[in-house]
Amino acid sequence: MTETPTSSHFKENAHAALHDAPLQKALQHVRVNFIDKRAKAVARLPEFEALRDSARDIKDHTLANLDLYIEAYEARVVAAGGHVHYAMTAKDGVDIVLKLCHERGAKAVTKGKSMIAEEMGLNAALEAAGIDPIETDLGEYIIQLRGEAPSHIIAPAVHLNKEQVEADFRRVHRDLPSDRDLSQPVQLLTEARGILRDKFLSADIGVTGANFLIAETGTSIIVTNEGNGDLTQILPKVHIVLASLEKIVPTLEDASQLLRVLARSATGQDMSVYTTLSTGPRRPGDPDGPEEYHVILIDNGRSSMLGGDFEDMLRCIRCGACMNHCPIYHAVGGHAYGSVYPGPMGAVLTPSLIGVEEGGQLPNASTFCGRCEAVCPVRIPLPNMMRHWREREFERHLSPKAMRYGIGFWAFFAKRPTLYRLSTNVAMRALHWLGRAKGRFASLPFAGGWTRYRDLPAPQGATFQSQWRAKSGSVH
Amino acid sequence: MSAREEILANIRRSLGVTGAEAPRRMAVDDRLAQARSGIIPQRGQGDQAARVATFKDEAERAQASVVEVETAADAPGEIARFLRDSNLPATLRMGDDPRLAAMPWSATALDTAHGASDGHDLNAVSAAFAAIAESGTLALVSGPDNPTTLNFLPDNHFVVVAASDIVGDYESVWRKLRGGYGKGAMPRTVNFITGPSRSADIEQTLLLGAHGPRRLHIVIVKGA
Numbered sequence: 001m002t003e004t005p006t007s008s009h010f011k012e013n014a015h016a017a018l019h020d021a022p023l024q025k026a027l028q029h030v031r032v033n034f035i036d037k038r039a040k041a042v043a044r045l046p047e048f049e050a051l052r053d054s055a056r057d058i059k060d061h062t063l064a065n066l067d068l069y070i071e072a073y074e075a076r077v078v079a080a081g082g083h084v085h086y087a088m089t090a091k092d093g094v095d096i097v098l099k100l101c102h103e104r105g106a107k108a109v110t111k112g113k114s115m116i117a118e119e120m121g122l123n124a125a126l127e128a129a130g131i132d133p134i135e136t137d138l139g140e141y142i143i144q145l146r147g148e149a150p151s152h153i154i155a156p157a158v159h160l161n162k163e164q165v166e167a168d169f170r171r172v173h174r175d176l177p178s179d180r181d182l183s184q185p186v187q188l189l190t191e192a193r194g195i196l197r198d199k200f201l202s203a204d205i206g207v208t209g210a211n212f213l214i215a216e217t218g219t220s221i222i223v224t225n226e227g228n229g230d231l232t233q234i235l236p237k238v239h240i241v242l243a244s245l246e247k248i249v250p251t252l253e254d255a256s257q258l259l260r261v262l263a264r265s266a267t268g269q270d271m272s273v274y275t276t277l278s279t280g281p282r283r284p285g286d287p288d289g290p291e292e293y294h295v296i297l298i299d300n301g302r303s304s305m306l307g308g309d310f311e312d313m314l315r316c317i318r319c320g321a322c323m324n325h326c327p328i329y330h331a332v333g334g335h336a337y338g339s340v341y342p343g344p345m346g347a348v349l350t351p352s353l354i355g356v357e358e359g360g361q362l363p364n365a366s367t368f369c370g371r372c373e374a375v376c377p378v379r380i381p382l383p384n385m386m387r388h389w390r391e392r393e394f395e396r397h398l399s400p401k402a403m404r405y406g407i408g409f410w411a412f413f414a415k416r417p418t419l420y421r422l423s424t425n426v427a428m429r430a431l432h433w434l435g436r437a438k439g440r441f442a443s444l445p446f447a448g449g450w451t452r453y454r455d456l457p458a459p460q461g462a463t464f465q466s467q468w469r470a471k472s473g474s475v476h
Numbered sequence: 477m478s479a480r481e482e483i484l485a486n487i488r489r490s491l492g493v494t495g496a497e498a499p500r501r502m503a504v505d506d507r508l509a510q511a512r513s514g515i516i517p518q519r520g521q522g523d524q525a526a527r528v529a530t531f532k533d534e535a536e537r538a539q540a541s542v543v544e545v546e547t548a549a550d551a552p553g554e555i556a557r558f559l560r561d562s563n564l565p566a567t568l569r570m571g572d573d574p575r576l577a578a579m580p581w582s583a584t585a586l587d588t589a590h591g592a593s594d595g596h597d598l599n600a601v602s603a604a605f606a607a608i609a610e611s612g613t614l615a616l617v618s619g620p621d622n623p624t625t626l627n628f629l630p631d632n633h634f635v636v637v638a639a640s641d642i643v644g645d646y647e648s649v650w651r652k653l654r655g656g657y658g659k660g661a662m663p664r665t666v667n668f669i670t671g672p673s674r675s676a677d678i679e680q681t682l683l684l685g686a687h688g689p690r691r692l693h694i695v696i697v698k699g700a
């Protein structure tokens with residue numbers, strides 16, 4: 001990440017975000033697009049709910065045996081001619097990358113989109129070492145030009161409008177004729193494609209993340225739509241894969257269960273365009289591909305999360321559905337969270353990664369509407385885990401302050417009628433949609449006190465405020 | 477202690493295990509050896525005709541174009557036609573795959589080149605290892621005769637697939653890979669490709685041809 005965490009200033013950040021007009025304009029796309037596309041993809045696959053159970057069970061089984069699967073995975077990578085490195089911390093991971101770069105005299109490193117690289121602050125470290133990191137995912141490329149961190153885990157530049165992107169390209173792409181029309185997204189894409197094509201071809205090392213690592217075969221999988229991850233890993237002489245420990249799954253069969261829920265939850269595609277399985281370096285006789293293949297397995301707090309209150313969070317496959325469906329995220333965007341990971345998954349994961357003092361405000365960034373859990377493909381009980389964090393704060397005698405934050409946060413929203421209406425409206429429509437089959441819920445996260453004894457009727461798709469307005473004219 | 481040992485020790489401490497428990501080892505070994513299938517959607521299932529029809533529908537949903545030809549000998553003509561109709565130059569790069577090598581390219585006006593791409597080719601053709609009806613996905617493998625660069629660098633990517641290689645689901649591809657490469661082994665690269673390259677990173681506007689091909693044209697060979 002290119003900025004220091006500002007999670008402890010969530011309230012101030014959120015306040016600023018609400019008054020940021022371009023941001024509010026850009027966020028409209030999240031509110032509509034992601035939700036609609038996911039719903040359609042899910043509706044088209046009758047097995048989807050069963051696949052979510054399957055995905056959850058695969059991850060739970062792997063986590064319970066993670067030590068053994070890491071050993072099995074490593075043996076297969078080595079058998080295929082690859083190398084596995086281990087990093088206890090993000091800093092250790094950075095040091096390994098830098099060492100590999102220095103030993104090979106690398107000057108330019110292309111990068112596929114990787115959240116663990118953000119966690120490691122890899123770009124800043126490479127720059128400090130005199131190596132040019134080149135983000136190749138279009139969204140990542142744009143925010144790199146701006147010196148910003150991603151505001152979304154799968155759509156890093158979702159907080160920007162096309163006019164802002166045009167201004168950045170004009171500022172940075174020196175050879176761009178001033179009369180070139182860049183007013184439309186397609187022209188901006190063509191411009192970036194041309195610039196990045198040359199960089200792909202001249203890079204010394206390619207760094208990608210991994211969506212999954214397969215213990216059975218020693219394979220790393222990346223999932224992309226642009227093809228940038230593939231060009232990053234097949235053109236340079238060296239391919240470095242960065243992956244946190246929990247990316248491991250046992251078999252190819254297990255990976256296909258997870259793939260079936262990943263893209264549908266993320267972008268509403270049945271499959272992303274490119275799902276690439278890489279096993280070791282170039283083989284004898286191969287006309288292309290990297291000559292070296294290195295995997296850096298990064299712990300950075302994961303092993304300590306196992307067996308504890310937050311183990312379930314390690315099931316996360318980084319699809320982004322929880323933030324796409326979160327009324328708080330819709331209202332303030334990703335940067336307000338001030339951490340690498342925004343939205344509900346970020347609110348749960350961040351305190352684990354950077355500590356409760358810095359990240360402790362984030363678990364309060366919730367209206368407890370339960371939509372994140374309702375859409376999470378691996379069924380992570382996100383609202384419950386946010387509550388766990390609050391309880392921890394209580395135990396740590398941070399309670400009076402923490403309580404104020406909790407209530408203060410609700411009050412913050414309630415005092416802003418437009419925002420409150422917006423977030424509750426979206427939540428009500430989602431609950432209406434989720435509950436429409438039966439018209440009621442047998443159980444709902446955080447309504448346990450109610451649903452233990454009776455079903456909760458599904459809201460009819462409108463809040464009290466909007467019904468009032470419809471019936472009696474206007475409340476404002 | 478090495479980082480590796482430290483991480484494994486930390487995992488074991490958190491899980492409350494030693495790593496030497498026989499039942500855990502057996503469960504893991506069994507899972508890796510058996511590689512059991514999970515839930516497989518009905519969508520891709522059916523006889524060959526049904527799989528071909530589903531594959532075609534799904535690939536078109538992902539913005540690929542799909543054409544069926546009677547025999548492998550018809551594939552070069554179809555690719556030449558597509559290039560002509562799209563007002564594209566009649567050039568084509570390919571690997572040395574024997575299935576492609578056996579096709580009558582010289583009967584067309586196509587100017588063919590062989591081997592990996594250096595990033596300056598407009599058009600390329602590949603032969604698919606398999607295709608998956610469930611999601612309209614192609615499966616391509618790397619090897620001496622199949623450069624991976626051809627799948628990503630050219631603007632227009634043609635893929636020839638035999639109807640008999642169109643399977644229902646990903647699991648069938650895993651079986652086929654194990655049959656060809658052995659259990660636990662893999663080609664260096666397996667590319668699953670579902671439609672042409674795209675990005676929606678600018679204002680969520682879907683645009684084709686981000687870094688990879690702008691067009692993906694699939695030629696299904698019926699009589700093969």
Ligand code: SF4
Nearest residue numbers: 316317319320322376
């Ligand atoms: S927590 Fe669940 S919904 Fe959110 S990114 Fe992770 S897997 Fe997706």
